[in-house]
Amino acid sequence: ADVFGLPIHMLELKGEATSWGAAVAAGVGAGIYDWSIAAERSQVVAVVEPNPANRQRYDELLNLFTESYLALAPVYARLARIGE
Numbered sequence: 001a002d003v004f005g006l007p008i009h010m011l012e013l014k015g016e017a018t019s020w021g022a023a024v025a026a027g028v029g030a031g032i033y034d035w036s037i038a039a040e041r042s043q044v045v046a047v048v049e050p051n052p053a054n055r056q057r058y059d060e061l062l063n064l065f066t067e068s069y070l071a072l073a074p075v076y077a078r079l080a081r082i083g084e
Contacts (some may be wrong), residue, residue, distance in 0.1 A: 002054035018033040 001008045013020060020041075025031035 001048045003058050005050050005052075005055045007050065008048040009044045012043040013041075013043045014035040017079065 011017065021038075024033060024038050025034075027037070028035060
């Protein structure tokens with residue numbers, strides 16, 4: 001929630017959520033289901049709201065990462081050429 005600044009809806013289905021999601025996607029692709037089944041079977045049990053102070057901190061860290069990456073991009077390119 002803090003990283004994206006958006007609320008996270010926690011679903012009742014946790015342990016098998018990825019398998020269930022893949023099965024629904026396959027069913028939709030095969031024409032068996034439409035996407036409404038996902039909404040029907042997904043119960044929200046909690047909502048985690050973002051913390052604005054943490055969000056600001058993540059923005060600062062993203063700016064630092066971007067600055068660092070751009071500064072080091074030429075070094076990465078040279079390292080890649082050496083490895084060829």
